[in-house]
Amino acid sequence: xxxxxxxNKLPITAWAEDDRPREKLSNKGRQTLTDAELLAxxxxxxxxxxxxxxxxxxxxxxxxxxxxxxxxRSLSELMKFKGVGEAKxxxxxxxxxxxxRRQFSTMLERxxxxxxxxxxxxxxxxxxxxAHEEFWMLLLNKGNKVLGQEKISTGGTDATVVxxxxxxxxxxxxxxxxxxxxxxxxxGTLRPSPADLDLTKKLKQAGEIIGIQVLDHLIVTDAGYFxxxxxxxx
Numbered sequence: 001x002x003x004x005x006x007x008n009k010l011p012i013t014a015w016a017e018d019d020r021p022r023e024k025l026s027n028k029g030r031q032t033l034t035d036a037e038l039l040a041x042x043x044x045x046x047x048x049x050x051x052x053x054x055x056x057x058x059x060x061x062x063x064x065x066x067x068x069x070x071x072x073r074s075l076s077e078l079m080k081f082k083g084v085g086e087a088k089x090x091x092x093x094x095x096x097x098x099x100x101r102r103q104f105s106t107m108l109e110r111x112x113x114x115x116x117x118x119x120x121x122x123x124x125x126x127x128x129x130x131a132h133e134e135f136w137m138l139l140l141n142k143g144n145k146v147l148g149q150e151k152i153s154t155g156g157t158d159a160t161v162v163x164x165x166x167x168x169x170x171x172x173x174x175x176x177x178x179x180x181x182x183x184x185x186x187x188g189t190l191r192p193s194p195a196d197l198d199l200t201k202k203l204k205q206a207g208e209i210i211g212i213q214v215l216d217h218l219i220v221t222d223a224g225y226f227x228x229x230x231x232x233x234x
């Protein structure tokens with residue numbers, strides 16, 4: 001079990017930011033949180049002498065840290081925990097029911113990338129109307145169906161730093177076979193900079209070594225896009 005500060009002396013707001021569930025989710029992603037930390041976000045608060053995280057840990061321990069067992073608990077059983085009233089019990093029950101129903105939901109049809117225009121239309125809503133640069137990539141399977149969209153970095157008005165290790169770690173975690181790199185130019189210019197060219201070459205070569213192909217790199221602006229593949233410079 002993770003070690004937390006003494007809950008009867010130090011409120012969550014006084015913890016280091018990375019130790020607070022909401023901030024941790026925002027900064028590091030939802031996958032980094034424990035079940036108890038996710039439950040603590042639903043609870044919102046604990047009691048006078050106990051933080052939401054400590055309360056959530058006690059609740060999880062009562063069901064042997066098994067979410068399936070927690071989903072079987074009635075509202076009255078949840079309300080036996082000090083700090084859990086009817087509203088919190090209902091919130092927990094509703095969240096677990098949504099998780100149960102998600103398992104039976106039909107997956108949305110994954111779009112297939114057949115051209116640079118297809119890729120642009122998927123990524124453009126994320127990269128237009130921005131005053132700073134962001135670097136994203138589309139994760140594709142062997143048939144070029146989109147498996148996901150991953151943000152790699154956020155920068156300033158004219159540049160963003162891209163770590164190739166992060167690019168390929170996310171690609172491998174997402175089970176991608178092909179990648180389309182994407183970043184925006186807030187200035188509106190559709191021409192790649194020397195740094196853009198160097199980065200694209202570096203990532204393409206690295207991908208070839210580990211068996212992940214970089215199919216394209218798009219530069220996105222409010223007025224349109226530039227495709228490295230279309231221009232024959234990939």
